[in-house]
Amino acid sequence: MNMNSMLAGTLLAGLAASFAAPALAADSVYIQLPTYRTGPYAGSGIAIANGMSDYLKMINARDGGVNGVKIEFDECETGYDTQKGVECYEQAKAKNTLVFNPWSTGITLQVIPKSSVDKIPVLSMAYGLSAAADGTTFPWVFNPPDTYWDALSGIIKYIGEQEGGMENLDGKTIGYIFLDAGYGREPIPLLEDLASEYGFEVKQYPVAGKEMQNQSSQWLSVRRDRPDYMIMWGWGAMNPTAIKEAVKNRFDMSKFIGVWWAGGDDDARAGGAGAKGYKAISFNNVGADYPALQDIKKLVIDADNSETPESQLGENLYNKGVANAVYMVEAIRTAQEETGKTVINAEDMRVGLENLELDEARLEEIGLKGMISPMKITCKNHSGHNPIFVQEWDGEKYTPASDWFEPMTEKVTPILMEASKEYATSNAPWPEREEPCPE
Amino acid sequence: MDVLYTIFIDPFVQMAEAPDFLLQVVWEGFVAGILYALIALGFVLIYKASGVFNFAQGIMVVFAGLSLVGLHEMGVPALLALIMAIGVMAILAICIEKFVMRPLVGQPDIILLMATIGMTYFLIGLGEFIFGGEPKQMITEELGLPTGSTAFEMDNGGLVILQHIDIAAAVIALIMVGGLAVFFNRTRIGRALRAVADDHTAALSVGISLNQIWAIVWFAAGIVALATGIMWGARSDVSFALEIVALKALPVLILGGFTSIPGAVIGGLIIGIGEKIGEIYWGGLVGGGIESWLAYMIALIFLLFRPQGLFGEKIIERI
Structure with missing residues (x-):
C-alpha cells in the first residue's frame, strides 16, 4: 500500500467515523433538536429552540436526566427549509435519535413516509398533518396535544x-x-x-x-x-x-x-x-412562575448555560418549546416504565409516546400545573384532542x-379519519401497523 | 358573457362605486412603489459605476437596518446610532472595494455577479452572528420620524387613511432621488463616476481613481440601503425576510432600466400601483395572491417591447 492510498484510507475512515452514531455514555440517550435560529422564521424559531433546550438542560442539571439517564442533545439548523430539515432527519437517524421534532409542517410531510421505515417516532407537537392523529394508520407520528x-x-x-x-x-x-x-x-x-x-x-x-x-x-x-x-x-x-x-x-x-x-x-x-x-x-399558559420554569431560571439561565434572555422566560412561544420538551421527557419516563429498560431506543420511545399520560397530579409533580392541560395519548389517538383556550x-x-x-x-x-384513509390510499402501498391497537 | 363582465366591467364598476377605496389602493401602491424604487436605486448606482448587478443590495438593506437598531439596543442614542450606522456602511463599502472589487477588476460580469451572491451569504451570516436572527423593531419615534395616521372622510362616507411614516418615506425618497441626480450630474465625482461607467480603461487613462469611485458608489448604495431599511422596517420589522422582498426591485429595474435613476422611480411606481390594483380588483378571480408574480408579468411584457427599459440606454455593439 503506497502512501497516497494509506492517506486516502485514513481520510475515508475519519469521514465515516464522523457520520457514525456518537459514542454515548452508557447511561445516556440522544435527541436531535431541529431548530431555526436563522432566516425569515427565526423570530418564531428562536424562542421555541430556547424553551426546548433549557428544559432538557434543567432536567439533566436538577435530576441527572430521566431516572439517572442523561439526555444528550444537539441542534440542527433547518432555517425552516424543507430540504435542510430532511438532511437533519438523516443526520438524526445516523446518530440514533430517540425522536424527531420537525418543527415545520413541510418537513413533517416529507419525513412521515420515512419514519415508518426507519422506525423513528416523529413528534409534531400541535402542527403537521392533522390526519396523523390516527395512530392505526400512522403508528410512528404523534401530534399532541391538538391538531391544526x-x-x-x-x-x-x-x-x-x-x-x-x-x-x-x-x-x-x-x-x-x-x-x-x-x-x-x-x-x-x-x-x-x-x-x-x-x-x-x-x-x-x-x-x-x-x-x-x-x-x-x-x-x-x-x-x-x-x-x-x-x-x-x-x-x-x-x-x-x-x-x-x-x-x-x-x-x-x-x-x-x-x-x-x-x-x-x-x-x-x-x-x-x-x-x-x-x-x-x-x-399552554404564559408566565414564568411555574416551579419548573423557576428551576430553569436558577439552574440554566442564571448559571449562564442558556441563550435565553431573561425577558423571554415565560413568554408564549418559549413556553411552547418547554411543553415540547416536557412531552419528550415524560415519554422517555413512560417508555422506561413500560419496557423495564433505563436506556431506551427509538422503538421504545414510540411505546412511551403511545402511553403518555399527564394528569393533574403528574403536572403538579413536574412543576407545570396550569401551564399545560392534562393530556393523554393512546395507541389509536396520537393527538388526544385535548382542551384549549x-x-x-x-x-x-x-x-x-x-x-x-x-x-x-x-x-x-x-373528517380526520377519512383524510387518514385517503392518505394511505394515495400513498399505497402504505405500511400496515405491525401490532394492532388494543380495543 | 359573465366571465367577460367579471374581467372587463366589474372591476371598473367597483372602482367607480368606492372611489375612496380606489384612492387608498393607489396610495398604498404609491408607497410600495416608492419603497421598491429606493431598493432599485441601490442596484442602479452600482450598475452605473461598475456594470455589476449587485445581488447583495437586499441584504445591505437588512444589514444597514440591523446596524442601526442593534447599536441602539446596545445603548447608543438614536441619532448617534444613525451616524454610526452610516459609518458601518462606509466601512462596508471600503471593504467591498478593497477585498472584492479590486481583485476582480477586468473579470467578466458573471464573475462579479457571483461575487455579489457570495457577499450576500457572507453578510447574512455576519448579520446573524452580530445581531442574532430575531426580527427587531425599528426605532421610528426615537429617530424623530412621524408615527400615527390621518384619516380623510370622503363625500360617500368612506375613509382614506394616510400613515405619517408613509408620507415621510415618500418625501425622503424624493429628496434622495433629487440629491443623487444632482450628485451624478453636477459634481466632479459624479461626472467621474459616469466616466467610469462608460469605460473603465478610458477613465483610468485620464487619471480617475477607479478604487475611490467604487468605494464612493458602494457607500452611496449603502446610504440608500439604510434609508430603505428604516422605512421598510418601520412598516413591518427589520428581519432577514426583508432580503427577499428586495428582489421586488428586479421587475422595477427591467421596467425602468438598469442605468436610470428616474427610471427606478417611475418603474417602482408603475410596479407598486399596478400590482396593488391588479391584486385588489382582479386577484380574486384566480384565488388571490397574484401580487407575487404580477410584477414580473408586467416587466416581462414590457421587456418584449422595450428590452432596455423605459429610460435604459440602448447599447448596440458592433460585431
Whole structure:
C-alpha cells in the first residue's frame, strides 16, 4: 500500500467515523433538536429552540436526566427549509435519535413516509398533518396535544360563542389569512366543511413566503370585504406584519384570532397599543412562575448555560418549546416504565409516546400545573384532542380570554379519519401497523 | 358573457362605486412603489459605476437596518446610532472595494455577479452572528420620524387613511432621488463616476481613481440601503425576510432600466400601483395572491417591447 492510498484510507475512515452514531455514555440517550435560529422564521424559531433546550438542560442539571439517564442533545439548523430539515432527519437517524421534532409542517410531510421505515417516532407537537392523529394508520407520528383541525374548530367554536350560538354564524363572513405553504393550507378543508355546515362565508387571503413583510394588498382586500372575524395561520415575520397591517387598517382587534403559532409576544408587541385585544388560541399558559420554569431560571439561565434572555422566560412561544420538551421527557419516563429498560431506543420511545399520560397530579409533580392541560395519548389517538383556550393580548402580555374548552372533536374526528384513509390510499402501498391497537 | 363582465366591467364598476377605496389602493401602491424604487436605486448606482448587478443590495438593506437598531439596543442614542450606522456602511463599502472589487477588476460580469451572491451569504451570516436572527423593531419615534395616521372622510362616507411614516418615506425618497441626480450630474465625482461607467480603461487613462469611485458608489448604495431599511422596517420589522422582498426591485429595474435613476422611480411606481390594483380588483378571480408574480408579468411584457427599459440606454455593439 503506497502512501497516497494509506492517506486516502485514513481520510475515508475519519469521514465515516464522523457520520457514525456518537459514542454515548452508557447511561445516556440522544435527541436531535431541529431548530431555526436563522432566516425569515427565526423570530418564531428562536424562542421555541430556547424553551426546548433549557428544559432538557434543567432536567439533566436538577435530576441527572430521566431516572439517572442523561439526555444528550444537539441542534440542527433547518432555517425552516424543507430540504435542510430532511438532511437533519438523516443526520438524526445516523446518530440514533430517540425522536424527531420537525418543527415545520413541510418537513413533517416529507419525513412521515420515512419514519415508518426507519422506525423513528416523529413528534409534531400541535402542527403537521392533522390526519396523523390516527395512530392505526400512522403508528410512528404523534401530534399532541391538538391538531391544526382542533385549533380551527376551537376558533370557530369560540366565534360561535361570541355570536351567541353556532346558529348565529349563518350569514357571517370569516376571513382566513395564511402563509401560503403546507402549514397554512392544512386547515382549509375543515374550514370549508364548517363553513358549509354553519352557513358562514370564507374569504381567503394567502400570503406568499417571500411577501411576508409586504401584506398591504391582503389587508386592503380585508378592508374592502369587511369580514366579521379574521383568522390567521401565520409564522415568522408574517405575524408581526399582519398585526401591524390590521392595526393600520383599523380592523377590530378583538375579532382577530390567530392559531397558537401566531401567538408570539413579539408578534403582538409589534402592533403597539393598537394590538390590544388581539387573540390567539392556545394549549399552554404564559408566565414564568411555574416551579419548573423557576428551576430553569436558577439552574440554566442564571448559571449562564442558556441563550435565553431573561425577558423571554415565560413568554408564549418559549413556553411552547418547554411543553415540547416536557412531552419528550415524560415519554422517555413512560417508555422506561413500560419496557423495564433505563436506556431506551427509538422503538421504545414510540411505546412511551403511545402511553403518555399527564394528569393533574403528574403536572403538579413536574412543576407545570396550569401551564399545560392534562393530556393523554393512546395507541389509536396520537393527538388526544385535548382542551384549549383563547388568549388575549392586553398590550403587554397574553392573558386568558376564555376557560379551557374542548375542540369540536365530534366534527373533526370523522373528517380526520377519512383524510387518514385517503392518505394511505394515495400513498399505497402504505405500511400496515405491525401490532394492532388494543380495543 | 359573465366571465367577460367579471374581467372587463366589474372591476371598473367597483372602482367607480368606492372611489375612496380606489384612492387608498393607489396610495398604498404609491408607497410600495416608492419603497421598491429606493431598493432599485441601490442596484442602479452600482450598475452605473461598475456594470455589476449587485445581488447583495437586499441584504445591505437588512444589514444597514440591523446596524442601526442593534447599536441602539446596545445603548447608543438614536441619532448617534444613525451616524454610526452610516459609518458601518462606509466601512462596508471600503471593504467591498478593497477585498472584492479590486481583485476582480477586468473579470467578466458573471464573475462579479457571483461575487455579489457570495457577499450576500457572507453578510447574512455576519448579520446573524452580530445581531442574532430575531426580527427587531425599528426605532421610528426615537429617530424623530412621524408615527400615527390621518384619516380623510370622503363625500360617500368612506375613509382614506394616510400613515405619517408613509408620507415621510415618500418625501425622503424624493429628496434622495433629487440629491443623487444632482450628485451624478453636477459634481466632479459624479461626472467621474459616469466616466467610469462608460469605460473603465478610458477613465483610468485620464487619471480617475477607479478604487475611490467604487468605494464612493458602494457607500452611496449603502446610504440608500439604510434609508430603505428604516422605512421598510418601520412598516413591518427589520428581519432577514426583508432580503427577499428586495428582489421586488428586479421587475422595477427591467421596467425602468438598469442605468436610470428616474427610471427606478417611475418603474417602482408603475410596479407598486399596478400590482396593488391588479391584486385588489382582479386577484380574486384566480384565488388571490397574484401580487407575487404580477410584477414580473408586467416587466416581462414590457421587456418584449422595450428590452432596455423605459429610460435604459440602448447599447448596440458592433460585431
